[in-house]
Amino acid sequence: MRFSRSAAAAAVLVLGAAALSGCSAGGASGADSGELVFITDKTWDFDNFSKESKKDIDVALETTAYADQEAFQAFVKQSFRTNKSPGLFTWHTGGQLEELVAEDLVAPTTDIWTKAVENGDVAESVRDLYTVDGEQYCTPISVDDWVMYYDKRTFEEYGLTAPATWDELMTVSDTLVDNGVAPFWNAGGNPWAFVWFQILAAGTDLDLYTGLTTGDVKFTDPEVVEVMNIWLDMKEKGYFTDPGSKVAAETQMKDQEVAMIPFGTWYASTLTTVGLESGTDWGVFPIPNVNPDQETTPVAIETAPACTASNSPQKDVGLEYAEWWMSSEAQTAWSEQEGNLPYNPNAEASTEEFQTIGAEFADPSYEFYLRWYEAAPAPILTASLDQFTGFMTNPGDPTPYLEGIQQVADEYWAGN
Amino acid sequence: MISRIVRYVVLGALGILWLLPIYLLLANAGKLTSEYSGSQLWSPGNLPALLSNVGEVFSTTDVPSGLGVTFLYATIAPFIAVVLGAGIGFAVIVLKLKHGFFWFFAVFCGTVFPLQIMVIPLFAAFSQIGLFDTFTGMTIVYAAVATPFSAFVMRNFFAGIAETVFEAAVVDGANPWRIFTRIYLPMSRSALVVVFILQATWVWNDLLLALVLTQSASTRPVMPLLAALQSTEGGGSAYTVVLTAALIVSIPTALLFMFTQRIFQRGLSLGQY
Amino acid sequence: MARRSSTNYQRAAWGFLAPGVVAVVLVLHLPVVYTVYLSFTDFNGLGDPDFVGLDNYVRMFRDPAVLTSIVNTLLWVVGTLVVPVGLGLVVAYLAFGLPGGAWLRVPFLIPYALSGVAVGVVFSFVLQNGGALSQALEWLNLPGSELRWLQDAPLNTFAMIIASAWQGVGVNALLFTVGLQSIPKEPLEAAKVDGAVGWRLFRYMIWPLLRPSTTIVVGLSIVNSLKTFDIVQSMTQGGPNRVSETLGVTMYRNTFLNSEYGLGAAVALFLTVITLAASIIYLRRQLTIGDPVKKAVRS
Numbered sequence A: 001m002r003f004s005r006s007a008a009a010a011a012v013l014v015l016g017a018a019a020l021s022g023c024s025a026g027g028a029s030g031a032d033s034g035e036l037v038f039i040t041d042k043t044w045d046f047d048n049f050s051k052e053s054k055k056d057i058d059v060a061l062e063t064t065a066y067a068d069q070e071a072f073q074a075f076v077k078q079s080f081r082t083n084k085s086p087g088l089f090t091w092h093t094g095g096q097l098e099e100l101v102a103e104d105l106v107a108p109t110t111d112i113w114t115k116a117v118e119n120g121d122v123a124e125s126v127r128d129l130y131t132v133d134g135e136q137y138c139t140p141i142s143v144d145d146w147v148m149y150y151d152k153r154t155f156e157e158y159g160l161t162a163p164a165t166w167d168e169l170m171t172v173s174d175t176l177v178d179n180g181v182a183p184f185w186n187a188g189g190n191p192w193a194f195v196w197f198q199i200l201a202a203g204t205d206l207d208l209y210t211g212l213t214t215g216d217v218k219f220t221d222p223e224v225v226e227v228m229n230i231w232l233d234m235k236e237k238g239y240f241t242d243p244g245s246k247v248a249a250e251t252q253m254k255d256q257e258v259a260m261i262p263f264g265t266w267y268a269s270t271l272t273t274v275g276l277e278s279g280t281d282w283g284v285f286p287i288p289n290v291n292p293d294q295e296t297t298p299v300a301i302e303t304a305p306a307c308t309a310s311n312s313p314q315k316d317v318g319l320e321y322a323e324w325w326m327s328s329e330a331q332t333a334w335s336e337q338e339g340n341l342p343y344n345p346n347a348e349a350s351t352e353e354f355q356t357i358g359a360e361f362a363d364p365s366y367e368f369y370l371r372w373y374e375a376a377p378a379p380i381l382t383a384s385l386d387q388f389t390g391f392m393t394n395p396g397d398p399t400p401y402l403e404g405i406q407q408v409a410d411e412y413w414a415g416n
Numbered sequence B: 001m002i003s004r005i006v007r008y009v010v011l012g013a014l015g016i017l018w019l020l021p022i023y024l025l026l027a028n029a030g031k032l033t034s035e036y037s038g039s040q041l042w043s044p045g046n047l048p049a050l051l052s053n054v055g056e057v058f059s060t061t062d063v064p065s066g067l068g069v070t071f072l073y074a075t076i077a078p079f080i081a082v083v084l085g086a087g088i089g090f091a092v093i094v095l096k097l098k099h100g101f102f103w104f105f106a107v108f109c110g111t112v113f114p115l116q117i118m119v120i121p122l123f124a125a126f127s128q129i130g131l132f133d134t135f136t137g138m139t140i141v142y143a144a145v146a147t148p149f150s151a152f153v154m155r156n157f158f159a160g161i162a163e164t165v166f167e168a169a170v171v172d173g174a175n176p177w178r179i180f181t182r183i184y185l186p187m188s189r190s191a192l193v194v195v196f197i198l199q200a201t202w203v204w205n206d207l208l209l210a211l212v213l214t215q216s217a218s219t220r221p222v223m224p225l226l227a228a229l230q231s232t233e234g235g236g237s238a239y240t241v242v243l244t245a246a247l248i249v250s251i252p253t254a255l256l257f258m259f260t261q262r263i264f265q266r267g268l269s270l271g272q273y
Numbered sequence C: 001m002a003r004r005s006s007t008n009y010q011r012a013a014w015g016f017l018a019p020g021v022v023a024v025v026l027v028l029h030l031p032v033v034y035t036v037y038l039s040f041t042d043f044n045g046l047g048d049p050d051f052v053g054l055d056n057y058v059r060m061f062r063d064p065a066v067l068t069s070i071v072n073t074l075l076w077v078v079g080t081l082v083v084p085v086g087l088g089l090v091v092a093y094l095a096f097g098l099p100g101g102a103w104l105r106v107p108f109l110i111p112y113a114l115s116g117v118a119v120g121v122v123f124s125f126v127l128q129n130g131g132a133l134s135q136a137l138e139w140l141n142l143p144g145s146e147l148r149w150l151q152d153a154p155l156n157t158f159a160m161i162i163a164s165a166w167q168g169v170g171v172n173a174l175l176f177t178v179g180l181q182s183i184p185k186e187p188l189e190a191a192k193v194d195g196a197v198g199w200r201l202f203r204y205m206i207w208p209l210l211r212p213s214t215t216i217v218v219g220l221s222i223v224n225s226l227k228t229f230d231i232v233q234s235m236t237q238g239g240p241n242r243v244s245e246t247l248g249v250t251m252y253r254n255t256f257l258n259s260e261y262g263l264g265a266a267v268a269l270f271l272t273v274i275t276l277a278a279s280i281i282y283l284r285r286q287l288t289i290g291d292p293v294k295k296a297v298r299s
Helices: A002-025 A046-057 A069-079 A095-102 A110-119 A124-129 A152-157 A166-178 A192-204 A206-214 A222-236 A249-254 A267-273 A315-325 A328-338 A352-361 A378-393 A399-415 B002-029 B047-060 B063-094 B100-111 B115-128 B135-159 B163-171 B176-187 B189-205 B208-213 B222-227 B239-248 B251-265 C002-007 C010-038 C055-062 C064-095 C101-113 C116-127 C132-139 C155-181 C185-193 C198-209 C211-226 C230-235 C247-257 C261-287 C292-298
Strands: A036-040 A061-065 A088-090 A139-151 A182-184 A258-264 A282-285 A297-307 A366-370
Touching: A036 A069, A036 A315, A046 A061, A046 A315, A046 A328, A069 B115, A069 B208, A069 C247, A088 A315, A095 A297, A110 A124, A110 A139, A110 A315, A124 A139, A124 A297, A139 A152, A139 A315, A139 A328, A139 A352, A166 A182, A192 A206, A192 A222, A192 A258, A192 A297, A192 A378, A206 A222, A206 A366, A222 A378, A222 A399, A249 A258, A249 A267, A258 A267, A258 A297, A282 A352, A297 A315, A315 A328, A378 A399, A378 C247, B002 B239, B002 C064, B002 C101, B002 C116, B002 C155, B047 B063, B047 B239, B063 B100, B063 B135, B063 B176, B063 B189, B063 B222, B063 C010, B100 B135, B100 C010, B100 C261, B115 B135, B115 B208, B115 C010, B115 C247, B115 C261, B135 B189, B135 B208, B135 C010, B135 C211, B163 B176, B176 B189, B176 C010, B189 B222, B189 B251, B189 C155, B208 B222, B222 B239, B222 C116, B239 C116, B251 C101, C010 C261, C055 C064, C055 C261, C064 C101, C064 C155, C064 C211, C064 C247, C064 C261, C101 C155, C116 C132, C116 C155, C116 C230, C155 C211, C155 C230, C185 C198, C211 C261, C230 C247, C247 C261
Parallel strands: A036 A061, A036 A088, A182 A258, A297 A366
Antiparallel strands: A088 A297, A139 A258, A139 A282, A139 A297
């Protein structure tokens, strides 16, 4: 008896609360309130950024962050079939963008790009990443160059300076190993298993790297085996952290267990979360060519596009926002907030470290290439991440691992 | 007497073992990211750091804003599921519905299919009929997902109640609805509570459905907000702040388990009926 | 008497059954129908699915990793029956009737209350190379601190089963506790008077009377372990190099990582068929015992 009465009371309470919440929930969707619905798989602080745009162009973002990148992408793809397609969403360049363009799902941004390039807001090379069949789609939130972060405290302790060549880098590494510090961070699994393959392959021969992403080069070719053997050799010399550790790279650097971490310029803000300061605790240097005979030094880039669905009810305001994102005002604000390197040459990097490397990368001896994660087609990427992880975990003859990737690649290229 | 001591010792030792990982969580949530180290996981945290992390969670993250709506989902949906499941069990076992086992099995099949593959068709259907990103839509989904488990437990529980209970009530002139609400539901209180708290916990901790089926701040529960703090490519919150947030959102469910424990201690026995 | 009274309530029975059935069919069964359709198509999530017949099923079984995946999934089923179910029964039985027993169960329930993020953090703390477990073993001068818990197969699958036991024991104990409560007291008292104690009391009196709870716990354990996904995805992503993959992870990988919705749907359906088969075999034996309706239907 007592139970049923208290249960009934609870039910009334809960239903009452539901009714209240139902009222407050009604009409809160972004389309009505004049805010731009923005969905993203990134964890950046868009709410803060939204204040800037509100001030500048009177558009605020209503941001929903999706932590799980894969579920996010599946969700976005499905949303094109509904009236919920987003006015602005984050995506990836390369094959993933081409896929959407092939189905006519994203609004072209060619006019915006033409203007921006004329203004000198963005480099020609960045436009190429956003071009599919001669038209541009989406605009960049950020363009991040990959650099080597190094621990200035550790380097100072052992009398080391930032290396300029691969040989110097290896000498530095030997010193670090002798002192019980792992020179390089590396981790298995999705997403980061590709990092060292990318560095070594592009650093050996950029055409080889590009050939792998287009199907012109086989993973089993002797040149690729050679790249893997460099990796194996470095592994055997104790150059890498344990890929079975789940301690974040920045924590390992804070504890001075690892000295160098290769990442994009977005990583600066992560380093500050563990209390490492730019300039005093850490610095950056360009990752040198593995093969000194290569004419240019390749620098991996990745870029986070903001796209607008072509059938979105908020298409116009989405495009307006995308255009603003490239402006120097927006880029300066973004760089101040995220601590990364702005792609707009008229905007200023927020730290001295990045101002210096930004100037350095303006030199034509550097050549930019798309990082593996976007450059490789999805099934090949997935297979390569698996095999690279296997290789890191049980290092040895690279041939079976490469054959595993090639098998998937053969299947993929046969069907496309 | 000796056996009783042995029981205390075994349970106590196992219990301590079970709490060690919880200690790890608390100890490391009580560190600032500058103090946290992967090779010193066992070292204790400190209160100021814990408080500072809690402060960070409440001042810099969206997580607290999702607590209210999550509470509603986690109470309403399991409540509906408990009632629906008990109804199914009652129809199949007590009222002896023809082909009852078939219907019961059809409901049970709802647990068989992996949820990961269902979210995409669910999203497509929900956005067609206007349930996407609504409180009603989420409540319906959660209630439906929780119903098979509820039906499973309640069916088995009712099967343990003697048929004479029903017959005696019929002789007294009670109708099925009255028998259901006045006799069977009160008798199965502990089973109902178990189903409710397990499903409430499940709804509270659900990430996947919430991630895909909600979008605006007023409908999005706490787990997707928590998960969104974890960064792979920069941004996000400091690691120990995320850890603290993950612990804070677990407090309501942990309390739920603690305080419902006494219900199982009353020694309510069906044998009496 | 009972038979006649039951048929009198058919209409009322529909009233009790229908709301639940409608909710489950609309929300849970309809998406399955769509997935069945997808499994016969080639679909990347955009445009329209192309019908390809049984291609996806053929491709699925040609993938050598699927075999590993099936073996791992079976390991999970067996492991989950032994560890969390067995321990759950032990905890429930030991705590039952003890003064303060409810509080002794609490430590086992707290892990279930934790959010997924917290659970993921715990497991990576404990199981990573050089993690909390290795640190503790080293400190205690015990062997095993060098083991790579998550990197070597089949050790990683066993380690993850233990981890899932940490989370699951409390719930099983709770369900068993409810079962223990519904055991009639009189026959137990009579048996005790007759001198049945300890193991004999458990084996011949309590175990048979616990059957309704055992059915629930074992049934759910089979279904849930076949669908194992979360722990593996957060701990190893099925790796390194797919050695710890379960069917749930294979399905996720095809659908979400590679955008091969048809292939993912085929794996999902294969998994569903296995799960259904296991539940039918198990439930037929267990659930229909003492179920007069079922007998009536059969005859």
